[in-house]
Amino acid sequence: MSFPWANEYKPSHPLMKWVDEKLPLPRFVYNAVGAGYPVPRNLNYFWNFGVLAGFCLVLQIVTGVILAMHYAPNALVAFDSTEHIMRDVNWGWMLRYAHANGASAFFVVVYLHIFRGFFFGSYKAPREMIWLLGVVIFLLMMATAFMGYVLPWGQMSFWGAKVITGLFGAIPVVGEPLQIWLLGGYAPDNASLNRFFSLHFLLPFVIAAVVILHIWALHIPGSSNPTGVEVKSESDTVPFHPYYTAKDGFGLGVFLILYCAMLFFLPNALGHPDNYIPANPMSTPAHIVPEWYFWPFYAILRAFTADFLFFPAKLMGVLAMFSAILVWFFLPWLDNSPVRSGHFRPLFRKFFYVLMVDVLVLGYCGGAPAAEPYVMISQIATAYYFLHFLVILPIVSSIEKPEPLPYSITEAVLGSDDKAALAPAS
Amino acid sequence: MTRLIGILVGLFFTVAVLWAFATGAANYIAEPPAATAESVYHRHPKELHLQSDGPFGTFDKQQLQRGFQVYKEVCSACHSLSHVAFRDLAALGYNEAEVKAIAAGFQVPGIDPNTGETTTRAGMPTDYFPKPYPNDIAARAANNNAVPPDLSLMTKARHEGPAYVYSLLTGFQAQPAALVKQFPEAKTPAGLHYNPYFANLNLAMAPPLTSTDQVSYGDGTKATVDQMAQDVAAFLVWTAEPKLEKRRQTGWPVLGFLLFATVLAYLAKQQVWAGKKDKKKA
Ligand code: HEM
Numbered sequence: 001m002s003f004p005w006a007n008e009y010k011p012s013h014p015l016m017k018w019v020d021e022k023l024p025l026p027r028f029v030y031n032a033v034g035a036g037y038p039v040p041r042n043l044n045y046f047w048n049f050g051v052l053a054g055f056c057l058v059l060q061i062v063t064g065v066i067l068a069m070h071y072a073p074n075a076l077v078a079f080d081s082t083e084h085i086m087r088d089v090n091w092g093w094m095l096r097y098a099h100a101n102g103a104s105a106f107f108v109v110v111y112l113h114i115f116r117g118f119f120f121g122s123y124k125a126p127r128e129m130i131w132l133l134g135v136v137i138f139l140l141m142m143a144t145a146f147m148g149y150v151l152p153w154g155q156m157s158f159w160g161a162k163v164i165t166g167l168f169g170a171i172p173v174v175g176e177p178l179q180i181w182l183l184g185g186y187a188p189d190n191a192s193l194n195r196f197f198s199l200h201f202l203l204p205f206v207i208a209a210v211v212i213l214h215i216w217a218l219h220i221p222g223s224s225n226p227t228g229v230e231v232k233s234e235s236d237t238v239p240f241h242p243y244y245t246a247k248d249g250f251g252l253g254v255f256l257i258l259y260c261a262m263l264f265f266l267p268n269a270l271g272h273p274d275n276y277i278p279a280n281p282m283s284t285p286a287h288i289v290p291e292w293y294f295w296p297f298y299a300i301l302r303a304f305t306a307d308f309l310f311f312p313a314k315l316m317g318v319l320a321m322f323s324a325i326l327v328w329f330f331l332p333w334l335d336n337s338p339v340r341s342g343h344f345r346p347l348f349r350k351f352f353y354v355l356m357v358d359v360l361v362l363g364y365c366g367g368a369p370a371a372e373p374y375v376m377i378s379q380i381a382t383a384y385y386f387l388h389f390l391v392i393l394p395i396v397s398s399i400e401k402p403e404p405l406p407y408s409i410t411e412a413v414l415g416s417d418d419k420a421a422l423a424p425a426s
Numbered sequence: 427m428t429r430l431i432g433i434l435v436g437l438f439f440t441v442a443v444l445w446a447f448a449t450g451a452a453n454y455i456a457e458p459p460a461a462t463a464e465s466v467y468h469r470h471p472k473e474l475h476l477q478s479d480g481p482f483g484t485f486d487k488q489q490l491q492r493g494f495q496v497y498k499e500v501c502s503a504c505h506s507l508s509h510v511a512f513r514d515l516a517a518l519g520y521n522e523a524e525v526k527a528i529a530a531g532f533q534v535p536g537i538d539p540n541t542g543e544t545t546t547r548a549g550m551p552t553d554y555f556p557k558p559y560p561n562d563i564a565a566r567a568a569n570n571n572a573v574p575p576d577l578s579l580m581t582k583a584r585h586e587g588p589a590y591v592y593s594l595l596t597g598f599q600a601q602p603a604a605l606v607k608q609f610p611e612a613k614t615p616a617g618l619h620y621n622p623y624f625a626n627l628n629l630a631m632a633p634p635l636t637s638t639d640q641v642s643y644g645d646g647t648k649a650t651v652d653q654m655a656q657d658v659a660a661f662l663v664w665t666a667e668p669k670l671e672k673r674r675q676t677g678w679p680v681l682g683f684l685l686f687a688t689v690l691a692y693l694a695k696q697q698v699w700a701g702k703k704d705k706k707k708a
Binding site: 041080083086087093094097238242243246247249250252253254256257260261263264265267268273274276277286303304305306308309311313316320323327330333334336371372375376379380382383386387389390391394395 | 428429432433435436437439440441442443444445446447449450451454459481509514575578579582583584585587625666668669672673674676677678680681684685687688691692694695698699702
């Protein structure tokens with residue numbers, strides 16, 4: 001896409017002219033993330049997280065590819081080869097901690113990116129496709145992270161793999177054969193480890209491909225903004241470069257400071273100690289918990305402790321856990337308020353904040369042992385989660401009276417009294 | 427239509443989970459979870475302060491050497507240290523000759539160059555610490571059916587690892603009479619030892635550190651049980667994370683550089699946006 005006032009790529013150097021004629025790649029980049037992409041002038045810092053997610057993806061691929069040069073995907077030596085990386089490979093400890101904490105950082109960033117979408121209604125027309133591709137990316141990320149966690153072949157790797165693949169066993173009729181087929185055996189073993197490694201190497205590149213589609217889809221309507229009011233004129237936008245390259249550069253700096261503080265000073269704070277014990281099929285850990293970024297969904301899985309109608313408890317848990325993410329696919333149609341931004345939706349906003357607290361509570365319960373009071377709390381929180389997306393949002397969006405919207409982005413930024421400034425910026 | 431189906435699906439999950447809640451709550455009231463010996467008597471690790479704590483912490487090499495001595499003279503009878511090679515001990519401040527001498531003091535598995543039969547030979551700096559038992563069955567047979575775990579990663583493999591190791595080693599005691607009275611079935615079985623820091627209160631390891639001067643330190647430090655426990659915990663911090671100092675030494679300049687670069691990036695951003703200053707927050 002572009003707005004008619006987008007800057008045009010004009011190569012000055014003869015070499016660049018030559019390249020542009022044969023393969024207009026520089027032109028493509030210029031229009032995608034350069035001065036040729038007009039972006040609303042009023043984006044807040046929540047709009048930094050898309051670029052940060054892209055940075056995390058590259059970081060994971062680079063550190064991951066180097067780790068794979070030293071790692072051995074064999075159940076007999078996987079644990080030792082990880083320790084070999086930590087001890088004997090030059091800067092191996094840094095690579096491994098960078099990759100492990102990079103996964104956490106990636107999820108922090110992507111969760112903020114998604115919550116930005118929830119609050120500002122970024123999923124609404126005309127941006128449904130961006131959102132749908134985003135949910136696909138998120139599912140792929142979860143699969144990738146899960147399989148990556150299995151690779152060091154520690155206790156949590158093994159038992160996590162067992163629990164998660166066991167979920168497929170809850171599916172009626174085909175469940176058990178499916179589980180055996182996924183693992184390549186009755187329990188996680190060498191066959192499972194090998195295929196998880198293969199897929200863990202592959203999926204980030206699939207994610208990269210979907211990210212390209214995601215950004216392609218983004219460039220058709222262009223970015224939304226905190227007011228949710230669409231771009232009307234040139235004065236509403238600034239070119240991506242230098243305005244947002246500068247802002248993203250600063251955001252990247254802040255991100256890297258926090259990330260490196262974790263990497264160099266608290267590299268194991270987010271991990272579970274049991275994963276420093278080699279996998280042992282004969283000894284079940286006291287509490288099997290996944291990595292923190294799966295906790296809200298794990299809490300939903302474990303909340304279904306009683307059979308319901310014809311549904312065994314375990315099957316309900318599995319259905320609910322997957323549905324908790326799949327509902328996001330329907331969000332653009334569940335919430336049909338014409339107003340995008342939560343800033344102008346007083347009722348929606350209250351429920352949005354309740355949802356944030358709800359997800360944090362679910363996360364806390366998901367990391368806690370499966371005992372009371374955590375189970376009961378997570379049951380209430382799970383009920384709210386489904387009510388929020390499937391019942392409250394559709395109803396709120398029909399009954400709510402939105403607050404008046406600004407006429408334009410420029411008006412929102414400069415104030416309506418400043419009419420002179422509404423003239424196209426020079 | 428989507429919204430109608432959505433509402434129905436939403437109500438389905440909500441009712442199902444509230445049903446589970448109601449069932450659980452009814453059970454909870456009918457049969458409140460009973461206290462167990464673990465829930466009452468298990469204790470959180472004691473405090474332990476090591477020179478390697480904190481973002482500026484470094485290893486106290488003197489202490490690591492003492493801890494190594496405790497491992498070598500006491501723990502190595504039962505526990506392997508399989509991720510550590512003798513050459514790594516140079517990091518504790520031993521010189522080449524000392525490392526060679528330490529290695530030579532251990533017998534490691536070897537092959538007789540003449541007959542090709544398996545045998546043992548004196549260790550070399552490139553060898554790893556040998557395992558005390560040929561296999562897990564032998565280890566179990568000698569230890570009341572429990573395998574003494576490898577200690578290389580122990581301080582990273584338990585919550586609050588260093589403090590836990592220290593507390594475990596100094597925490598052996600007679601089982602409180604009140605416990606047995608309240609939970610008769612939790613009486614420490616024969617061959618196990620009561621220790622409130624261990625997850626299920628009874629473990630197969632007999633107290634390994636029992637008397638002052640069990641090892642004689644070369645540096646004049648008095649070898650009390652508490653001191654030996656601290657020293658071996660410090661040593662196991664090193665075995666679990668030998669790159670700890672290097673990691674922090676790398677971290678500070680990295681953070682310094684990033685702070686500087688981020689300030690520059692902020693100033694650059696301010697300059698770029700100078701003409702577009704918001705008059706009112708959107
Ligand atoms: C590898 C992971 C991802 C990458 C690299 C990525 C990248 C980006 C980038 C660069 C942008 C434009 C900048 C911005 O608005 O922040 C963007 C926008 C967007 N992303 Fe993502 N994204 C990822 C995952 C997701 C996920 C998981 C979702 C939702 C489930 C999502 C939903 C959206 C939406 C709705 C927009 C448009 C926002 C607007 O214009 O208001 N993205 N993404």
